[in-house]
Amino acid sequence: MSNILGKNLTLTLFGESHGEAIGAILDGLPGGVKIDRSYMQEMMDQRKAVGSLSTGRHEADEVQFLSGVKDGYSEGTPIALVIANTNVKRKDYDALKDTARPGHADYAGDVKYNGYEDASGGGHFSGRLTAPIVAVGAIARNMLEEKGIFIGTHIASLHGIKDRPFDEVHLLEDVNYLNKCTFAVLDAGVGECMKAEIEKAREQCDSVGGILDTAVVGLEAGIGEPAFDALESDIAKAIFSIGAVKGIAFGAGFGFADMYGSEANDPFAIKDGKVVTTTNHNGGINGGISNGMPVRFHTVIKPTPSIAKKQNTVNYRTKEEKVLEIHGRHDPAIIHRARVVVDAVTALVIADSLMERYGREYFGGKRR
Amino acid sequence: MSNILGKNLTLTLFGESHGEAIGAILDGLPGGVKIDRSYMQEMMDQRKAVGSLSTGRHEADEVQFLSGVKDGYSEGTPIALVIANTNVKRKDYDALKDTARPGHADYAGDVKYNGYEDASGGGHFSGRLTAPIVAVGAIARNMLEEKGIFIGTHIASLHGIKDRPFDEVHLLEDVNYLNKCTFAVLDAGVGECMKAEIEKAREQCDSVGGILDTAVVGLEAGIGEPAFDALESDIAKAIFSIGAVKGIAFGAGFGFADMYGSEANDPFAIKDGKVVTTTNHNGGINGGISNGMPVRFHTVIKPTPSIAKKQNTVNYRTKEEKVLEIHGRHDPAIIHRARVVVDAVTALVIADSLMERYGREYFGGKRR
């Protein structure tokens, strides 16, 4: 129980919203993994603030490698990367000192850290911390794509507005399409409505959330563990480390509650000599192990807790109730930015699981 | 990625449905934790098959301690417990050899284990494995209750039939009530309808699932970790290790997708000099850390995959398609049995998290 994710491929995270810098250590890569800076930048840009839909805080988010990378390849030694915090406006938060922002970890963190943490801007709990996650996730996604495994996520619904579902028959095309989008929806028209809804929330000094729908295409059968490291367990654990996530469900998810077993079970069949299922209600996972079908899950992202609307809260130091009015820089929605973070942690978990079976060298570069 | 759950308090699981025995090792307890056999038996009974609602397989499920327990107290050394498999009917499964039962891990497991696993009765993936989990969970629940922390779960919905929600004002009463029930519903009348629905499913050679609603009352604020070991992450990881679970959501869960931030945020207030929230949409967790309110989450349990209805599937060895008709002993529903397993793993995770902050001795017995 620490700030470390993974077993064979470990991600260590550090930093605070208003600190010097944020960053991560990625350890467990073999030597010779291609580090594609432009691909990484693409992913970083997908996470970045886009126009009026997002926070006023603009950061270059330039990834600087301190170790582990040489001439565009992993060395095999720990990769340390830092991202400077340049656009810090502490004074925005002075008024919030010792104030529990509803929906935020200020109070919980204050108790946990005995009052010593730098809570300004959310401190260590800030969404800023997802930037290094996306950076290392890009490396993992590169590795997986080399193996024919592709991950994509779209905004299935935003404050009730629904995108069209994935096309199960042309899933890979959908995934590839999404990975080129800044605002990840399959139906561009729906996307415009969603953007308008976000705008509306901003005008109301409010915020909205939604549901992300993720697909992992190309993962072979037999990956994962039976009990405590079920593939669902490890993906869920990683996904819940993303601030605004409050739920995850695989395949038919909560829909299973209203189905009969005969509807829920996915019949097996033989296609081109390969074992497949004719439906995928189980989201590509049986008993915690991948079954060769696409891994599918939905993630719910709550509305951004930082809103400009007046809210009742307390000063947790003086134990006085107060009315809160936040004037900082905030996102009326983060779901369109969160999607690439979901892709990133998913990639890390799947790469880690493959290493469990095939070892670090599975992703290793040709001896040179 | 192994069969081990937890960090300070570790549970190691072993066994197969038709093997000699199943069991677990619980390590990390201090010396002097009371081991209440009758409480453990109560929990074991809640998991057991009840009449026609459940499987024809009846097991004594007698817990035998091989080590770590002496005179009714933990010694502090690893607790090893075994539960014999007495009622094994391998021949029921001979017809299923190399057959992928839809919704089961037979095929995925066959690939993972290169064809060497004892798949009979689900092998290591069998629900039988939840018996030792409930046994050690009972120990953890005892420890937590000593600290004023109580866990309870009810069947919020079964194939569309809904129980009344928890009474937030008298939550502890509801929890205590449930922990005395064999069939965990808050509204007895609804319970009868659910049982009838299960009966109906059986008659149709089918099965049903549902949603479990869990509450943890009495957990202090400040427990959990900010990123990868968020309390939500660790609970989710543990819950997904239960076979039929396909989704988990905290607080308002997937409902957040349709809310405004101003609705989703829980206003803080002072009550009896203590910081509380006036609503609990966030399920007692902010930024991965407990905030002192009850921890609340829903878990979806899919319909039992083993059904008597004919199903299309394949022989994964010969790669031939076939029609499957299962004649083994199966449950038309397992949700009423799964609830105590959810309580058990939740207790293990919370005890582990408390040890992170206060150490093993927090639960330690008085020096003797």
Added chain:
Amino acid sequence: MSNILGKNLTLTLFGESHGEAIGAILDGLPGGVKIDRSYMQEMMDQRKAVGSLSTGRHEADEVQFLSGVKDGYSEGTPIALVIANTNVKRKDYDALKDTARPGHADYAGDVKYNGYEDASGGGHFSGRLTAPIVAVGAIARNMLEEKGIFIGTHIASLHGIKDRPFDEVHLLEDVNYLNKCTFAVLDAGVGECMKAEIEKAREQCDSVGGILDTAVVGLEAGIGEPAFDALESDIAKAIFSIGAVKGIAFGAGFGFADMYGSEANDPFAIKDGKVVTTTNHNGGINGGISNGMPVRFHTVIKPTPSIAKKQNTVNYRTKEEKVLEIHGRHDPAIIHRARVVVDAVTALVIADSLMERYGREYFGGKRR
């Protein structure tokens, strides 16, 4: 910090000297690893008491598998094995109640476990616990031998009596020879002197220790980690889990203290197109990584703390000083029994390290 060893291949240990049974869980094996019972028994016999040289306690030490093994192969699921404690004589220890036996963990354990542990016969600290380690170690040694990696240990010195050193030129022959010996010395004559020395110690109601010299032949270069999981770190960690071990040194070991760098460095050369070193003062490890030369280390085993001689000690409950006279069943030496335990844990660590690089499937059975 638990009773678990390893990362990809994990060994969980349990049991007490006078408990029901002792045992272990071995998790992380792929399906299809050959489980050679007769080889396992050979190793168990090497650990067993031999005639008057050892304890009066005779145990069948029959290994019973509860799970994970089928038709002579690993299933890939956790292997649980138990060894019954049949020859228990608690009354031998009644006189020792609350008495700190010098050199033993009675007192340290009493403090750690708050006085709740079953200290009888050493409880969880008993040498008995090495039996399951040898059993699972045999599985690991089998796996390694399939890959051309052989491990052997001889008694380099016993109470000052020295065996001839390993023949570096015919190291594998020496290793194979030792693995057939019950009393592991390279010079049979020296072996007789050592046995006489052990006899002499017994007659004096005393005990003796010595130094074990271990060689691992056939391990490729590039295995291990640079910093905290140096191959030396992981081997040392495992070796120190053996009760009587008080020191370990690789290659020239403490002899390095008197050498010049020009003497200590191993010159590299090319032999049959392969990189080798012409000396092996570094014991096959540079910077924590194997360099392709045999891995070599010495382990010191202290004299058995249980002696019949009168000793001054205390009752740690009453805090009274007392004179102790032990009448139990004890070994005048355990070094000749410890050697196979050293081989076992070494095998577990090396198999684990290879899995890190090549994955679980490196040792996997051919798909069937």
Added chain:
Amino acid sequence: MSNILGKNLTLTLFGESHGEAIGAILDGLPGGVKIDRSYMQEMMDQRKAVGSLSTGRHEADEVQFLSGVKDGYSEGTPIALVIANTNVKRKDYDALKDTARPGHADYAGDVKYNGYEDASGGGHFSGRLTAPIVAVGAIARNMLEEKGIFIGTHIASLHGIKDRPFDEVHLLEDVNYLNKCTFAVLDAGVGECMKAEIEKAREQCDSVGGILDTAVVGLEAGIGEPAFDALESDIAKAIFSIGAVKGIAFGAGFGFADMYGSEANDPFAIKDGKVVTTTNHNGGINGGISNGMPVRFHTVIKPTPSIAKKQNTVNYRTKEEKVLEIHGRHDPAIIHRARVVVDAVTALVIADSLMERYGREYFGGKRR
């Protein structure tokens, strides 16, 4: 098996000798631990190059905190620190390209990393990496000293020249004295001889090693684990992560090989109502658990492998033998610098072990 040390208190290490910077993440501290920069600098200076006794490479080794520290106290969030590499002379190493320096990890690392690592200056294997270890170790030592636990190490022997042993009766005084010394010997006269010996080695283009003797004073009884996380196991694992270490032995260490049990056992006695032992041959540890006596161990440091003398070696890329002459900047001895690294990792392990029993909050700052 990664670059992470510890369980409750985790140290993640990164960097290369000639990279941008080196550093570490320390996670698991509670909020409110005093971060004493001047104490940290003292420790850093003890590790630094001193005059002609050491390398020509001089680094400011200024510790920069990127996160986790605020107003001189730990925040409770991960502490990230970096140390810039300013004095890099790559060209010194161009001649060494693909050359296996005897006693170094160049070749082993090349195999492990498939030829992609930045081997220049030893790369990730460089002694430079011990700088961040000393920095975080200083934090741990501070924490322990608050609890009355003090750690000290002296050069017991250097190339055969021996310091006087620790004064068991006035051990704490010796420890305090050493922690003020730059060249850690108890007998200043002997220190001069040692320095002369180092000088002599330099003149001969050679190097020397020696033995470090460490004492931990004030650790209570009952700390550590019985089997795989024996206190000896965890200390040894950490110590072997230090580059030049080739052996470790507790208490009488390899001397046990020539003792009788009656000599080796430490008689227990009562002193001021406390259980003590009248000798400490077991180095304060019985069965892997601290017994309340000072923890004592010796560590052997091999002579610096980098020497100016001509050496036979190979180019591991071309597989050609060659004669090596190193012209870089090297230490004729590093033992006097290594001692504070030994203190640092020992402190980390002991703080971690105490957290296991008492939790993170044991070291926590008063709520503010």
